[in-house]
Amino acid sequence: MTPTTDSSPQPPVAPARRRLFDRHTLLAFAAGIAVTVGAGVSASAIAMGGWHHGSVMDGTHSVAEVNAHVDHVLKHFYVEVDATETQKAQIGPLVKQAVDDLLPLHTQVRATRAQAELALTQTTVDRASLESVRQQHLQLAEQASKRLSQLIGDVGEVLTPAQRQSLVKHLDRMHAMPAT
Numbered sequence: 728m729t730p731t732t733d734s735s736p737q738p739p740v741a742p743a744r745r746r747l748f749d750r751h752t753l754l755a756f757a758a759g760i761a762v763t764v765g766a767g768v769s770a771s772a773i774a775m776g777g778w779h780h781g782s783v784m785d786g787t788h789s790v791a792e793v794n795a796h797v798d799h800v801l802k803h804f805y806v807e808v809d810a811t812e813t814q815k816a817q818i819g820p821l822v823k824q825a826v827d828d829l830l831p832l833h834t835q836v837r838a839t840r841a842q843a844e845l846a847l848t849q850t851t852v853d854r855a856s857l858e859s860v861r862q863q864h865l866q867l868a869e870q871a872s873k874r875l876s877q878l879i880g881d882v883g884e885v886l887t888p889a890q891r892q893s894l895v896k897h898l899d900r901m902h903a904m905p906a907t
Contacts, residue, residue, distance in 0.1 A: 825878040
């Protein structure tokens, strides 16, 4: 008697790295970084005199103040993932370089916003200018997205699989918290 074999094609087994960095994990990690930074920026804004004014990202703070805020957020991140000193020494410069790369984009977004306001407040709405601003915003968003994805990958490679899982669980808990 010959054994029967299933002739239906079997899906290939994804490499461990691909499974580890699947779409959901990366999205959760990206969202978590955004939430963590956003929460930190919001806390700074409140502490510095208002929800809309005084934010670290509003362009009115010195490089030293921005770096101090990044250090503060990183301390919380390190505790959450139980980072080793070696990991801290690797992650800190990666994040700080990303912040340095992204801050000029923020300034450019503010400039395009001013262009949009000007186009909108003319006697006749300048639709061509509004379209140009829209395209500039998309280009800036693409640049920022690429840089953040690079940062996520770089930091993800420094963390252990267990640390990445711990981070994702923490982010899930943060997302489940009721909004105040």
